[in-house]
Each structure stands twice: as structure tokens, then as C-alpha cells.
Amino acid sequence: MFQINQLRVGSILDIPALTIEPQTITCINGESGSGKSTFLRLLNRMISPDTGTINYQGTPLEEIDPVTLRRQVVMMSQEPLLFPGSIADNLQMGLRFSEKPDASGTELAEMLRFVKLQQPLDKDPFKLSGGEKQRLALGRVLLMNPDVLLLDEPSASLDDETESFVLQRVVERVHQQQKTLLLVTHSKTLAASMGEKHLVFAHGTPRDVTGGISHE
Known part of the structure; x- marks a missing residue:
């Protein structure tokens, strides 16, 4: 899905070579400031590297229209983005950006x-708690049904039980739909248990520790 070679971003990232396979779950850990969020933002052209290349399905990212790319490779940032209107409006916003038909009320309620967000569709989203806002933003990107999901600590504001429940459901959904997921999580336990590939970032360089074994 992604092929990365000799990539550098200032003193933040230094990735000699890395491949992200299609239809896989890649979980990412690392200390704060180790380059995890920057890495995700590179993959849908929110930023560009200083040097090196990123190919998406064999095509250099710089040759792909950014809007087209971001409809296929969708990122959810640490800080959930909310829009004026209701919870329903916020769920629909990703579909509208993707120029897809609105979801039905039943589909919105199911999402x-x-x-695990037990709130009425007509509620003001700005009155939600931090964890509820995160789950609303997660529901919006899931409704978009992109080829690749980039989730940057989507459950950081949740308790451990809710985090495990929600992320497990996301992983199952991605498998069922044969999509690709890159998930940054603070939980090493979740990363090791849910990821088919487990990367640990340190000083801007990822180390593959899939299966508890380091692949330098």
C-alpha cells in the first residue's frame, strides 16, 4: 500500500525503508515527540518530507491530487475535529467531503x-465530553469507508475498558471490509494484540517489533 524510502523530516523523522502492506493492521507506539503523528500526516499529504519518497499503490504521493488522496486515505487527528450543527451533521460531514450520498438516520444511529456513543443525533456535539467527541470523530471517518484509515490515538480520552471495546470493533470492521489501518495507540498491550504489524518509533525511526521480535 505504501512504500517509503530514505525519508527525512528535519530532526523528527528518519526512515531508511518501510513498507505498509494493503489490508493489514499496523499499530504504532512510541514516546511523545518520536514522530508518530508526523508519520501519519505524511501519508495523506498533510505535510511533505524534506527528502525521500513515499509511494501509494505504486504512485509517488506528489503525483496524486491531495483531495483525491484524502478521500482514499483518511486521517483522524488526536484532537477531534467538530463542525457547527448536530451530531448527525458531524457524522455526515465526511461523506459530503467525499461526495458520497448522506447516510440514513438508521445508519447514523447504528454508527x-x-x-459506543449513547447520544441523540440532534444533540450539540460541542456539549460532549472529550471521549465522546473522539468517538464522534471516529464514527465520521468510519462512515466514509476509505481504503486506508490513519487513526492518531483515537481513544486517548477513554477508559481502558471502553478503549479496548471500541478499538477491537474497529479492527474487526477493517478486517471484514478488507481495508488498511494504521493506528497510533499509547497502549503497548493493545498494539501487540491487535496489530498484524507492530512498529515502535524512537528518535524518528520505526522499529518492527511484530510478535515481540525486533526486525531491524
Whole structure:
């Protein structure tokens, strides 16, 4: 899905070579400031590297229209993005950006249940708690049904039980739909248990520790 070679971003990232296979779950850990968020932002052209190349399905990212790319490779940032309107409006916003038909009320309600957000569709999203806002943003990107999901600590504001429940459901959904997921999580336990590939970032360089074994 992604092929990365000799990539550098200032003193933040230094990745000699890395491949992200299609239809896989890649979980990412690392200390704060180790380059995890920067790495995700590179993959949908929110930023560009200083040097090196990133190919998406064999095509250099710089040759792909950014809007087209971001409809296929969707990122959810640490800080959930909310829009004026209701919870329903916020769930629909990703579909509208992707120029897809709106979801039905039933589909919206089902997505709220999926992300364990028990709130009415007509509620003001700015009155939600931090964890509820995260789950609303997660529901929005899941409704978009992109080829690649980039989730940057989507459950950081959740308790451990809710985090495990929600992320497990996301992983199952990605498998069922044969999509690709890159998930940054603070939990090493979740990363090791859910990821088919487990990367640990340190000083801007990822180390593959899949299966508890380091692949330098």
C-alpha cells in the first residue's frame, strides 16, 4: 500500500525503508515527540518530507491530487475535529467531503452504537465530553469507508475498558471490509494484540517489533 524510502523530516523523522502492506493492521507506539503523528500526516499529504519518497499503490504521493488522496486515505487527528450543527451533521460531514450520498438516520444511529456513543443525533456535539467527541470523530471517518484509515490515538480520552471495546470493533470492521489501518495507540498491550504489524518509533525511526521480535 505504501512504500517509503530514505525519508527525512528535519530532526523528527528518519526512515531508511518501510513498507505498509494493503489490508493489514499496523499499530504504532512510541514516546511523545518520536514522530508518530508526523508519520501519519505524511501519508495523506498533510505535510511533505524534506527528502525521500513515499509511494501509494505504486504512485509517488506528489503525483496524486491531495483531495483525491484524502478521500482514499483518511486521517483522524488526536484532537477531534467538530463542525457547527448536530451530531448527525458531524457524522455526515465526511461523506459530503467525499461526495458520497448522506447516510440514513438508521445508519447514523447504528454508527453511534458501534462507537459506543449513547447520544441523540440532534444533540450539540460541542456539549460532549472529550471521549465522546473522539468517538464522534471516529464514527465520521468510519462512515466514509476509505481504503486506508490513519487513526492518531483515537481513544486517548477513554477508559481502558471502553478503549479496548471500541478499538477491537474497529479492527474487526477493517478486517471484514478488507481495508488498511494504521493506528497510533499509547497502549503497548493493545498494539501487540491487535496489530498484524507492530512498529515502535524512537528518535524518528520505526522499529518492527511484530510478535515481540525486533526486525531491524
